[in-house]
Amino acid sequence: xxxxxxxxxxxxxVAKDRLKLVLMQDRLALAxxxxxxxxxxxxxxxxxxxxxxxxxxxxxxxxxxRKKALVASIPVRSVRRRGKAND
Amino acid sequence: MSEAIVITSGKGGVGKTTACANLGVALAxxxxxxxxxxxxxxxxxxxVVMGLENRIVYDxxxxxxxxxxxxxxxxxxxxxxxxxxxxxxxTKDKTSVTPEQMKQLVDQLKEEHDYIVVDCxxxxxxxxxxxxxxxxxxLIVTTPxxxxxxxxxxxxxxxxxxxxxxxGLIVNRIRPKMVAKGDMMDxxxxxxxxxxxxxxxxxxxxxxxxxxxxxxxxxxxxDRSKAGEAxxxxxxxxxxxxxxxLDLSEHETFWQKLLKLIKIE
Numbered sequence: 001x002x003x004x005x006x007x008x009x010x011x012x013x014v015a016k017d018r019l020k021l022v023l024m025q026d027r028l029a030l031a032x033x034x035x036x037x038x039x040x041x042x043x044x045x046x047x048x049x050x051x052x053x054x055x056x057x058x059x060x061x062x063x064x065x066r067k068k069a070l071v072a073s074i075p076v077r078s079v080r081r082r083g084k085a086n087d
Numbered sequence: 088m089s090e091a092i093v094i095t096s097g098k099g100g101v102g103k104t105t106a107c108a109n110l111g112v113a114l115a116x117x118x119x120x121x122x123x124x125x126x127x128x129x130x131x132x133x134x135v136v137m138g139l140e141n142r143i144v145y146d147x148x149x150x151x152x153x154x155x156x157x158x159x160x161x162x163x164x165x166x167x168x169x170x171x172x173x174x175x176x177x178t179k180d181k182t183s184v185t186p187e188q189m190k191q192l193v194d195q196l197k198e199e200h201d202y203i204v205v206d207c208x209x210x211x212x213x214x215x216x217x218x219x220x221x222x223x224x225x226l227i228v229t230t231p232x233x234x235x236x237x238x239x240x241x242x243x244x245x246x247x248x249x250x251x252x253x254x255g256l257i258v259n260r261i262r263p264k265m266v267a268k269g270d271m272m273d274x275x276x277x278x279x280x281x282x283x284x285x286x287x288x289x290x291x292x293x294x295x296x297x298x299x300x301x302x303x304x305x306x307x308x309x310d311r312s313k314a315g316e317a318x319x320x321x322x323x324x325x326x327x328x329x330x331x332x333l334d335l336s337e338h339e340t341f342w343q344k345l346l347k348l349i350k351i352e
Contacts, residue, residue, distance in 0.1 A: 011270050019236055020280065023237060
């Protein structure tokens with residue numbers, strides 16, 4: 001009876017919050033197609049300025065469920081000459 | 088035109104097989120020719136839920152391997168016109184069938200039936216791939232629990248990746264009293280998280296246990312239980328009808344009202 005007054009958070013809200021966090025993680029790890037698209041876009045953008053080694057490219061998610069970071073390792077072969085960036 | 092519907096969930100034990108049996112029964116009782124396909128090879132259960140376990144001669148793997156003709160393996164449900172079951176093999180495993188073979192099988196079933204309802208095994212491996220191979224539409228069963236909703240989300244991702252548009256959601260085993268107390272996720276909560284269309288809500292109903300004990304799906308006597316009625320509504324929505332959600336609120340008895348009154352004061 002008294003528990004009714006002192007209840008802080010309903011358990012369904014706890015469930016919902018936990019689900020949202022876990023799904024954010026799942027969905028990020030789970031979209032290889034999106035990841036590929038993003039990689040291609042990044043390669044295109046960077047290639048305008050530097051020549052990169054596409055085979056050595058590495059993309060990785062780091063961090064925890066609250067804070068995500070995308071870490072990319074992009075080996076550079078050579079820097080393009082200035083004018084080329086405007087092509 | 089015929090349609091193949093796969094019933095899936097990711098997580099086991101959320102009521103896929105029960106949903107499958109009841110959807111099949113409901114569609115057949117609305118006058119359609121229906122085949123239920125148990126794609127859970129090695130762990131078949133649709134036969135017992137349907138109460139047809141004693142009539143199995145051949146199974147799905149026998150058909151695929153050419154030991155019998157498709158028609159020989161179909162079990163006719165005598166309770167309803169136009170309802171058939173294609174049982175899974177019990178002594179084989181998931182790898183005895185390929186997705187291509189499943190697709191061929193479903194296409195062949197479509198020639199003579201309006202709806203092919205495929206019961207998908209739990210998991211996301213070969214069994215899942217087989218079950219979805221020939222399907223045009225997917226229905227996902229979940230319960231209002233964190234683990235089940237999480238797995239449903241994973242399945243939705245996989246279904247979308249393999250080209251399914253607009254999978255529908257069935258929320259099973261809702262307990263209105265717990266929802267009212269805030270101790271169970273409600274339908275809008277789940278829809279908000281999964282962002283897919285709702286196909287139906289089935290209450291947690293003791294009658295399902297009784298009907299499974301007997302091998303008589305609840306939808307056979309839809310007027311006798313809320314769950315049976317809910318499955319009937321799902322079938323209507325599958326057919327494209329607009330059916331409002333079932334009112335699951337339970338009317339309080341005199342004693343429940345009295346108890347509440349005492350508690351408040």
